[in-house]
Amino acid sequence: xxxxxxxxxxxxxxxxxxxxxxxxxxxxxxxxxxxxxxxxxxxxxxxxxxxxxxxxxxxxxxxxxxxxxxxxxxxxxxxxxxxxxxxxxxxxxxxxxxxxxxxxxxxxxxxxxxxxxxxxxxxxxxxxxxxxxxxxxxxxxxxxxxxxxxxxxxxxxxxxxxxxxxxxxxxxxxxxxxxxxxxxxxxxxxxxxxxxxxxxxxxxxxxxxxxxxxxxxxxxxxxxxxxxxxxxxxxxxxxxxxxxxxxxxxxxxxxxxxxxxxxxxxxxxxxxxxxxxxxxxxxxxxxxxxxxxxxxxxxxxxxxxxxxxxxxxxxxxxxxxxxxxxxxxxxxxxxxxxxxxxxxxxxxxxxxxxxxxxxxxxxxxxxxxxxxxxxxxxxxxxxxxxxxxxxxxxxxxxxxxxxxxxxxxxxxxxxxxxxxxxxxxxxxxxxxxxxxxxxxxxxxxxxxxxxxxxxxxxxxxxxxxxxxxxxxxxxxxxxxxxxxxxxxxxxxxxxx
Amino acid sequence: xxxxxxxxxxxxxxxxxxxxxxxxxxxxxxxxxxxxxxxxxxxxxxxxxxxxxxxxxxxxxxxxxxxxxxxxxxxxxxxxxxxxxxxxxxxxxxxxxxxxxxxxxxxxxxxxxxxxxxxxxxxxxxxxxxxxxxxxxxxxxxxxxxxxxxxxxxxxxxxxxxx
Numbered sequence: 001x002x003x004x005x006x007x008x009x010x011x012x013x014x015x016x017x018x019x020x021x022x023x024x025x026x027x028x029x030x031x032x033x034x035x036x037x038x039x040x041x042x043x044x045x046x047x048x049x050x051x052x053x054x055x056x057x058x059x060x061x062x063x064x065x066x067x068x069x070x071x072x073x074x075x076x077x078x079x080x081x082x083x084x085x086x087x088x089x090x091x092x093x094x095x096x097x098x099x100x101x102x103x104x105x106x107x108x109x110x111x112x113x114x115x116x117x118x119x120x121x122x123x124x125x126x127x128x129x130x131x132x133x134x135x136x137x138x139x140x141x142x143x144x145x146x147x148x149x150x151x152x153x154x155x156x157x158x159x160x161x162x163x164x165x166x167x168x169x170x171x172x173x174x175x176x177x178x179x180x181x182x183x184x185x186x187x188x189x190x191x192x193x194x195x196x197x198x199x200x201x202x203x204x205x206x207x208x209x210x211x212x213x214x215x216x217x218x219x220x221x222x223x224x225x226x227x228x229x230x231x232x233x234x235x236x237x238x239x240x241x242x243x244x245x246x247x248x249x250x251x252x253x254x255x256x257x258x259x260x261x262x263x264x265x266x267x268x269x270x271x272x273x274x275x276x277x278x279x280x281x282x283x284x285x286x287x288x289x290x291x292x293x294x295x296x297x298x299x300x301x302x303x304x305x306x307x308x309x310x311x312x313x314x315x316x317x318x319x320x321x322x323x324x325x326x327x328x329x330x331x332x333x334x335x336x337x338x339x340x341x342x343x344x345x346x347x348x349x350x351x352x353x354x355x356x357x358x359x360x361x362x363x364x365x366x367x368x369x370x371x372x373x374x375x376x377x378x379x380x381x382x383x384x385x386x387x388x389x390x391x392x393x394x395x396x397x398x399x400x401x402x403x404x405x406x407x408x409x410x411x412x413x414x415x416x417x418x419x420x421x422x423x424x425x426x427x428x429x430x431x432x433x434x435x436x437x438x439x440x441x442x443x444x445x446x447x448x449x450x451x452x453x454x455x456x457x458x459x460x461x462x463x464x465x466x467x468x469x470x471x472x473x474x475x476x477x478x479x480x481x482x483x484x485x486x487x488x489x490x491x492x493x494x495x496x
Numbered sequence: 497x498x499x500x501x502x503x504x505x506x507x508x509x510x511x512x513x514x515x516x517x518x519x520x521x522x523x524x525x526x527x528x529x530x531x532x533x534x535x536x537x538x539x540x541x542x543x544x545x546x547x548x549x550x551x552x553x554x555x556x557x558x559x560x561x562x563x564x565x566x567x568x569x570x571x572x573x574x575x576x577x578x579x580x581x582x583x584x585x586x587x588x589x590x591x592x593x594x595x596x597x598x599x600x601x602x603x604x605x606x607x608x609x610x611x612x613x614x615x616x617x618x619x620x621x622x623x624x625x626x627x628x629x630x631x632x633x634x635x636x637x638x639x640x641x642x643x644x645x646x647x648x649x650x651x652x653x654x655x656x657x658x659x
Contacts, residue, residue, distance in 0.1 A: 052648035163508070165562070169515060169555050176522075176548045179531075183541040188533030190541055191526065214594075221586050394628070397617035398636055400594060401610055405640045408606075409650045417598050425591065432581050433511045451544050458539050 008360025020057040024064025025372045030387050032072020035082040039069025043335040044212045048406035055343040060365040062339050066332050067369045074111040087275035087311040090283045094303030101299050102237040109245050111308045112377040114257050118309035121261040122316030123366040133324040137349035143468045146453035147477035149446050152271045152327045154481045158488040160436040171439035177202050178447025185455050197415040204338040205410045206420035211437050213403050214424025217396050253305035256286045264313025269320045271329040275311035282310030322347050334441050512559030523549035605655025610637035
């Protein structure tokens with residue numbers, strides 16, 4: 001492992017790779033800071049830009065966008081009481097009251113430190129856990145892969161939205177979209193309607209840009225586009241202690257940050273749960289464990305540390321199922337999967353075997369991104385606060401043009417642009433009817449995997465489904481799938 | 497129980513009916529006509545689409561009848577007071593502009609169509625400061641053109657009359 005790490009260090013630590021990682025962080029923080037623009041949107045918009053790049057700088061840049069985006073969300077949460085990303089919703093609770101008390105700089109710094117610390121620890125866990133997990137996953141045959149993906153899909157569909165049924169329907173549509181194009185075993189076209197472009201199937205990039213950038217812009221257009229540009233400044237207090245995190249405050253928050261790391265890493269490793277829940281869960285636990293729970297919600301620095309450590313610790317952990325099993329745990333990792341695919345790489349256990357140099361370079365890249373987040377975040381706090389002033393009436397037209405060009409660039413295809421726009425409208429309607437988008441995208445990504453595994457399994461058993469029950473690992477995942485459906489159905493029915 | 501006027505169908509039920517009709521159309525028309533091929537390893541290419549059509553029909557029926565099942569359980573009539581879904585004119589106009597963008601690009605080319613569409617969008621969103629709008633209309637598409645066409649060597653759509 002040490003040898004592979006040294007190779008990873010030599011591959012990653014070049015001027016070009018570090019430049020792209022830092023560029024990604026900067027873009028991520030800027031986009032994350034703007035309300036209505038999410039880390040997901042940032043990564044989706046930047047994937048096409050990685051088209052002509054080599055794998056390591058491309059993935060490092062996107063990882064930077066992801067990490068920067070998660071931290072960037074806290075800037076607007078603290079300064080204008082509006083979370084830049086959903087993951088920063090819990091940061092608002094204490095961050096904004098701190099800013100009102102003249103402690104904006106302290107809150108922003110604590111958000112940064114908690115974010116970077118939790119993220120780094122989560123990445124270390126990923127680095128330690130991923131290689132042995134991938135080695136185990138290498139032994140999986142088609143029946144195990146089928147049952148595992150089915151289990152992951154069930155979890156994603158059941159936890160992604162408010163309604164179990166809607167999550168499952170969205171996932172079913174995701175698999176249905178994945179069947180468009182060439183049949184993976186028989187090689188015959190499905191749902192091509194006689195068009196050559198349809199035989200190639202639906203592209204991941206048009207789908208994710210449509211679902212997460214176009215539909216987001218259309219939703220944001222429903223809100224009033226404000227004419228006024230607010231005067232947003234990070235007001236510094238006359239008391240120097242209000243502008244920095246003191247040693248005693250950091251000591252007090254350490255336990256919360258460690259707890260946030262544990263919660264975020266655990267939840268991040270489970271597909272579908274995401275950073276928002278981790279932030280709120282850690283916030284609630286920090287409040288319960290605090291000697292002064294009454295201070296929470298009124299500008300308690302531990303509240304900011306809890307929210308930010310919880311949501312940032314998810315970043316590293318979501319890569320565990322992606323890198324070891326090829327299963328994206330959330331939307332951003334599905335976007336990263338798309339970026340890997342553009343580079344001709346398929347995340348999963350085989351990637352550890354065939355391209356371990358790239359994997360270890362990415363591990364080093366994660367650490368570079370964390371360090372970069374700390375440096376860029378510290379230096380640029382005042383500048384990033386200014387981007388909140390960019391009016392949405394200028395921003396949205398530019399995003400729409402970028403969506404068009406970015407989608408076209410991947411395959412030089414206007415058909416893809418049309419598909420992207422169609423998915424934008426589908427995403428918009430789904431949001432209006434409260435259908436979650438994550439199960440649709442992740443099921444679309446996992447669709448070919450589950451179908452191929454199912455059909456290969458049946459070929460192995462001469463068409464008998466018993467093979468999925470005869471193999472212990474496969475059977476275990478099927479039992480877990482059934483149990484999770486039963487558990488979530490029971491919980492929802494009881495809740496209602 | 498939410499207060500409000502009685503509604504025959506709620507939003508979920510309406511979407512459930514749409515999905516149910518779609519699943520029937522999928523199973524009886526789209527799959528037989530658009531998915532062909534012989535069985536390999538005991539499974540036809542239509543197996544997964546067929547299965548998904550059945551699952552969608554089943555889930556949509558559950559969505560349609562969920563309020564009735566719940567009202568039977570609680571022995572209360574459940575009325576849902578919800579805002580009707582409205583699609584603002586701004587969303588429709590922007591969608592139409594984007595749609596037009598896709599169609600005019602093969603004729604005008606990437607640059608001309610982007611200048612035009614960006615100008616329309618910026619103006620429609622209420623940007624009236626010419627010293628911001630005019631440079632933006634030209635600089636942003638040109639910047640993207642430079643990045644994609646010159647740095648990444650990706651050909652952007654060429655029109656019949658311009659790049």
